[in-house]
Amino acid sequence: MIKAQEKVAKLLRILTKSRKKGVAWLVDPEKLTSSCFDFSDFGWVSESSLDLILVGGSSLQTDNFDEAVSNLKKLAGKIPVVLFPGSQLQISTHADAILFLSLLSGRNPEFLIGQQVKGAPKVQRSGLEVLPTAYLLVNEGELKSVHQTSQTLPIPNSEINEAVATALAGSYMGMKFCFLDAGSGAEKTVSSKVIQAIRSAISSPLIVGGGIDNLQKLNEVFESGADLIVVGNQIEKDPGFLSEVLKYKDWYNLSLHVD
Numbered sequence: 001m002i003k004a005q006e007k008v009a010k011l012l013r014i015l016t017k018s019r020k021k022g023v024a025w026l027v028d029p030e031k032l033t034s035s036c037f038d039f040s041d042f043g044w045v046s047e048s049s050l051d052l053i054l055v056g057g058s059s060l061q062t063d064n065f066d067e068a069v070s071n072l073k074k075l076a077g078k079i080p081v082v083l084f085p086g087s088q089l090q091i092s093t094h095a096d097a098i099l100f101l102s103l104l105s106g107r108n109p110e111f112l113i114g115q116q117v118k119g120a121p122k123v124q125r126s127g128l129e130v131l132p133t134a135y136l137l138v139n140e141g142e143l144k145s146v147h148q149t150s151q152t153l154p155i156p157n158s159e160i161n162e163a164v165a166t167a168l169a170g171s172y173m174g175m176k177f178c179f180l181d182a183g184s185g186a187e188k189t190v191s192s193k194v195i196q197a198i199r200s201a202i203s204s205p206l207i208v209g210g211g212i213d214n215l216q217k218l219n220e221v222f223e224s225g226a227d228l229i230v231v232g233n234q235i236e237k238d239p240g241f242l243s244e245v246l247k248y249k250d251w252y253n254l255s256l257h258v259d
Helices: 005-017 065-076 109-126 145-150 160-172 191-202 217-222 235-237 240-254
Strands: 023-029 051-053 081-083 097-103 129-139 177-181 206-209 226-230
Touching: 005 023, 005 129, 023 206, 023 240, 065 177, 097 177, 129 145, 129 160, 145 235, 160 177, 160 191, 177 191, 191 206, 191 217, 191 240, 217 226, 217 240, 226 235, 235 240
Parallel strands: 023 051, 023 226, 051 081, 081 097, 097 129, 129 177, 177 206, 206 226
Antiparallel strands: none
């Protein structure tokens, strides 16, 4: 096995230290191999300021997953492609890195450690850069596909102390990254109060996704302390939204006044 370079981890740590913001595009692998995904809409992506492309999701289907990741890697060019696995079946050597997730907000052992044990030998052989990540589902009580698949409930946005304690537990267990997710297609994002509280409690890079479907929400998540935001569902509805998000990110980063 060839040891992977820490390219993605370094990128995330730089974002945290510099207070600049990053954007990741989350792609559903099932859409990649269907007629609803048109590669011609995204030919410009490889030359853009997009930081990462995530691929994966809550679906446990594996048909053509390897092919989907390979095609996405060709589209990405130099942009790192990172696996966001819904199960141990969504692992591909065509990617650059993997978010090795533990679903800490739920209490289902299968997604706390079960799937991770099943997938660990394949990850070891793959040579992928491994990003140990505390994964928290936090929203307004909406039950999305990720909750149904994992058979867990989200932490309510109102339970700030529980969300902070869960993120802290992940940090103390050695997880180097934290991902707060409202769920694909959520009406509202993870609340600003939750993001701010967790940002104050942990020093690790903070990733936030779910429900970011306009620039106002994007700005709120940026201002709350997220280092990397994840968009996906809205891009499926409106491919031009990704370009809008990247332009806003670039403007935001240029406007920062670092003391």
